[in-house]
Amino acid sequence: MSSVVTSQRLPARPRTHRWRPGLGPLGTTAAVTILAAVALAVLGPALTSADPNTSDFAKAYGAPEAGHPLGYDGQGRDLLARLLTGAGTSLLGPLWVVALSMTAGTVVAVTAAWVGGRLDSVVSAALNVVFAFPGVLLAMLVAAVFGAGLGAAVLALAVAYVPYIARLLRSAALAERRKPYIRALEVQGAGAWAICLRHLVPNILPLIAAQATLFFGYAMVDLAIISFFGLGVQPPDADWGVMVASGQSGVLQGFPAESLMAGGCIVVLVVAFNVLGERLCGPARPGVRSSPRRWRFRFGAAS
């Protein structure tokens, strides 16, 4: 048959994989903010000559001066240097939480959806139980029992997030699993691993990425709260959550700069992550298809 045949009277077809330039002004701002924060965190030490941990009590709550554009905290440490080093821990913590919880959540979700039957029911029931327990509380409990520190807090928070993530991804994995292209592979005799790793997971990856972005924001707040209560990052290490906490006495004495600036950084980034996460997965503007599809088109082009 010649190619004339296929060159086309198109049958009515759902227009799905149309990519619209996606994030909108707000989403783009959010993305840029996040990129800037990452850049600042990475370049941090190079941007200021001041040492974040050197204290000079004579300069406690000192006003900005040449070479110290943000002034000093209650122990006379350079605020800019502490904010910049704090950016590193404040971003790395959530990154670990998200990496761990997303991996575990995806494994749980895909396994439950794939195996189905009794395993799926058991997993779903278990997820619903754990679901009811607030992540921060669990993390603080774990940190209180097993000792404070960023590592413990990250691990506990990651565990606490798994049910949320798994529940959400399970339904996506289940929907994907029922699609004819997956069933065709089953009929072909392809193995479950191959199908899941090469087809199912890559096709829900846009959703996974969007969720990861959202949860990055949540993890940032939760870790800051944990650090605020002294169960996460330990002073004198710089961290925004720790800074908000240690700035409290300054607030009382009329020097709110440390708490405000650290808190401001947290708020700005959390909002940015939320906006971006919602842009990536959310029920966007009317006329725009659910964006996992847009993502698939953008990032899934390779065959």
Place this chain on the structure above:
Amino acid sequence: MTEAILQVEGLRKVFGAAVAVEDVSFSLAPGGSLAIVGESGSGKTTVANMIVGLERPTAGRVVACGRDRSRPPRSARERRERGHEVQIVFQDPYSSLDPRQSPAAAVDEVLRLHTRLGAPQRRRRVEELAELVGLDKRQLAALPSRLSGGQRQRVAIARALAAEPQVLILDESVAALDVSIQAQVLNVLADVREHTGVAYLFISHDLAVVRQVSDEVVVMQGGSIVERGPTSRVLDEPEHPYTRLLRASVPTLGWRPARRLTHFSTEAR
């Protein structure tokens, strides 16, 4: 009668309290073509799913190429061998292909699964299969989102044929396509049968299409077979009232499908 390539005996499927399929038996000769017709919900897809192993029969037996496949396969090897025996093309062309995978990659994946061909040989085989179903080079390399429904169904057919099955099940595989594209795909199916000797189990509710592609037909109603026989006999002189009803409710039956086929095939070539 020659040894059947696919044999179904007393097949039954119960979903909860509902009986979807009840005592269905038929057999398909090598290179033959059998149609299952029946209204929506009569259990056609359930029968197909049980044959390919996507659904487990409540009772009954499915034997393909001499192998009982009523139970799940015990080994990866058996699973692949079954894939080598019976393949299926689904109804919905839009979700039949992995959106991230080009047709060439999809067919190649199947070849890697079933054969030990090297990359150049596989590439040649992909091209052969593409030619068989009428896909050109550009379409082979495109993502599914850039292909029309008819083109996607050709890809699905090529992918199924890559396993070199003895039996190909077509579950309403042309139903979602508009009439002209339908005729093209039916031509492809006729070509394929001529070239490969594959047997078809053709599921449809379009009697005109059934007349065109199948030698024999079974009519299903409410999960059971109510009539069976050679296609022309069943469609021209239906014995069961339900078949008569089915025939009467299909407005396209007046069309001579042969004419319809020639019309489009001359245009297409």
